[in-house]
Amino acid sequence: MSPAAHHGAAVGGARRPARTAPLAAEPGHRRAETLLRPLLPVLTPWLATRRWYQGTTMTALRPAGITVIGGEGRPDLLVAVVETGSGTAYQLLLGMRSELPRRLEPAAIGTVPYGPWAGQRLYDAVADPALMGALLRALAGRRAGPLRLDPAGRHPLPVGLVPRPLAVDQSNSAVVYGDRLLLKLYRRPEPGPHPEVEALRALTDQDCPRTPRLHGSLHLDGLTLGLVEEFLPGAEDGWQRAVAHARDHLTTAADPDPGPGPAVGFAADAQALGRAVAETHGALARAFPRTRLSAEDIAADAARMKRRLTAAVAEVPQLARHRSRLAALFDEYGRLGARGCPVLAQRTHGDLHLGQALYTGGDWHLVDFEGEPATPAAERALPQPVLRDVAGMLRSFDYAARAALLPAGPHHEPADPGTGPGRRLSRLRRAGAWAQRNRRAFCAGYADGGGEDPACRAAQLTAFEADRAVYEAVYEARHRPHWLPVPLAAVHRLAGGRAR
Numbered sequence: 001m002s003p004a005a006h007h008g009a010a011v012g013g014a015r016r017p018a019r020t021a022p023l024a025a026e027p028g029h030r031r032a033e034t035l036l037r038p039l040l041p042v043l044t045p046w047l048a049t050r051r052w053y054q055g056t057t058m059t060a061l062r063p064a065g066i067t068v069i070g071g072e073g074r075p076d077l078l079v080a081v082v083e084t085g086s087g088t089a090y091q092l093l094l095g096m097r098s099e100l101p102r103r104l105e106p107a108a109i110g111t112v113p114y115g116p117w118a119g120q121r122l123y124d125a126v127a128d129p130a131l132m133g134a135l136l137r138a139l140a141g142r143r144a145g146p147l148r149l150d151p152a153g154r155h156p157l158p159v160g161l162v163p164r165p166l167a168v169d170q171s172n173s174a175v176v177y178g179d180r181l182l183l184k185l186y187r188r189p190e191p192g193p194h195p196e197v198e199a200l201r202a203l204t205d206q207d208c209p210r211t212p213r214l215h216g217s218l219h220l221d222g223l224t225l226g227l228v229e230e231f232l233p234g235a236e237d238g239w240q241r242a243v244a245h246a247r248d249h250l251t252t253a254a255d256p257d258p259g260p261g262p263a264v265g266f267a268a269d270a271q272a273l274g275r276a277v278a279e280t281h282g283a284l285a286r287a288f289p290r291t292r293l294s295a296e297d298i299a300a301d302a303a304r305m306k307r308r309l310t311a312a313v314a315e316v317p318q319l320a321r322h323r324s325r326l327a328a329l330f331d332e333y334g335r336l337g338a339r340g341c342p343v344l345a346q347r348t349h350g351d352l353h354l355g356q357a358l359y360t361g362g363d364w365h366l367v368d369f370e371g372e373p374a375t376p377a378a379e380r381a382l383p384q385p386v387l388r389d390v391a392g393m394l395r396s397f398d399y400a401a402r403a404a405l406l407p408a409g410p411h412h413e414p415a416d417p418g419t420g421p422g423r424r425l426s427r428l429r430r431a432g433a434w435a436q437r438n439r440r441a442f443c444a445g446y447a448d449g450g451g452e453d454p455a456c457r458a459a460q461l462t463a464f465e466a467d468r469a470v471y472e473a474v475y476e477a478r479h480r481p482h483w484l485p486v487p488l489a490a491v492h493r494l495a496g497g498r499a500r
């Protein structure tokens with residue numbers, strides 16, 4: 001029998017809590033303490049194995065916030081926030097049933113040892129369509145206890161759509177409703193305005209055709225827990241599309257470079273992507289402040305890049321031998337202001353790469369405006385030169401070309417690009433030419449779409465590419481060490497002065 005059928009009745013020898021309303025009399029933190037404390041013995045080891053858990057050591061968790069949605073014939077859904085000793089918050093969506101159906105076993109977390117839910121099976125609720133449906137209904141009502149939906153636009157959220165978890169689960173979790181809505185759940189919520197919610201709200205207000213429309217954002221006790229946006233059905237991941245094209249290119253006998261003239265093949269896609277990025281930058285420039293950086297600002301930006309490099313060298317020692325040359329590139333950028341070269345800063349995407357671009361029937365949409373995951377939220381919203389985004393995408397063409405050299409493995413790991421030195425060199429050259437052509441096409445599209453011509457900003461672009469490659473080296477060393485050779489090769493190339 002569903003535990004919710006017993007709602008308010010004895011379960012596992014203890015009285016179960018009633019729904020949100022009777023608990024609302026308790027202050028939020030006490031309610032979270034009462035309800036979440038007994039779950040911690042099973043939650044703690046589970047959290048440490050999540051892909052989105054970033055901690056190196058699991059410190060004592062502290063219950064921070066909760067709302068309970070459920071009862072009356074349904075299992076309970078807990079939308080909860082716990083904090084680690086260092087103050088990092090994690091969002092947990094927890095289901096509670098007396099018995100777990102086999103289809104939900106992979107989502108099992110454990111059995112609650114004591115407290116109001118003693119004996120209940122605890123599981124990750126994102127896997128349970130019944131609970132994700134209940135969450136959408138609660139959000140459509142705009143409030144469930146302390147959980148609140150801040151709507152965007154006039155239309156109410158459609159309910160009754162069939163939910164399914166999105167297979168990709170990296171920094172966050174996502175649920176798709178009937179191929180119409182996407183609920184994105186921030187697993188590491190932060191206080192204050194959220195850069196992605198702010199950006200999508202502004203882009204939606206402007207009817208920007210290059211980004212999904214925002215329907216609303218979710219908040220609990222001052223934290224932004226997620227957002228509901230338009231789902232783009234049938235969209236193809238830009239990274240996969242690029243790698244597939246690059247692979248085709250490596251296996252065809254034709255001349256890899258068709259020369260000047262209209263862009264063809266993937267280069268036409270890259271050009272359209274450049275236009276889409278420029279259009280999005282244009283819309284962001286209209287919605288948020290745009291300033292010309294002073295000579296001091298530019299020098300300070302360059303100094304930050306040098307500090308990031310120092311920190312990166314400490315973590316990735318292979319960067320050390322390129323340090324002085326990279327620092328020189330950053331210095332060169334740092335002097336632009338003093339030389340009277342204009343550098344404009346505005347709200348940007350902040351972590352732009354092919355995996356954030358979705359190919360939708362002949363054109364592109366950009367998603368995931370969260371910025372670089374390792375940067376604090378407040379910093380991610382600061383105005384930046386747009387060429388940082390351009391540099392991120394240019395780096396991505398290089399990544400895609402490298403990935404194409406590999407046999408298509410389950411994780412697309414970069415490895416030995418071929419057999420025999422001659423063949424290896426020829427494939428490397430062809431991959432390099434592919435990346436080069438698409439980088440050029442992207443820049444041409446960017447200029448065509450109203451953005452400043454990246455080709456005319458070589459010092460800036462080279463410095464930003466180097467900064468991005470340093471960031472990537474740290475990211476790969478931390479998360480995917482087998483990919484580290486890709487950004488290291490770029491650092492080597494950029495430091496050697498062969499930027500393009």
Ligand SMILES: Nc1ncnc2c1ncn2[C@@H]1O[C@H](COP(=O)(O)OP(=O)(O)O)[C@@H](O)[C@H]1O
Nearest residue numbers: 168170171172182212230231232237355367368
């Ligand atoms: N609005 C959308 N419509 C269709 N697919 C989407 C949408 N937003 C994201 N996706 C898919 O989900 C993936 C992960 O989304 P993203 O916002 O990048 O999450 P994360 O921050 O966890 O990386 C994307 O690469 C894309 O494949």
Ligand SMILES: O=P(O)(O)O[C@H]1O[C@H](CO)[C@@H](O[C@H]2O[C@H](CO)[C@@H](O)[C@H](O)[C@H]2O)[C@H](O)[C@H]1O
Nearest residue numbers: 170171351353354355372373395396399472475
């Ligand atoms: O998508 P996220 O916001 O989580 O971004 C992080 O992870 C990316 C990898 O998934 C990482 O991107 C790097 O690898 C991509 C290929 O997998 C490549 O397309 C990008 O150009 C490269 O930067 C990103 O840096 C990181 O922030």
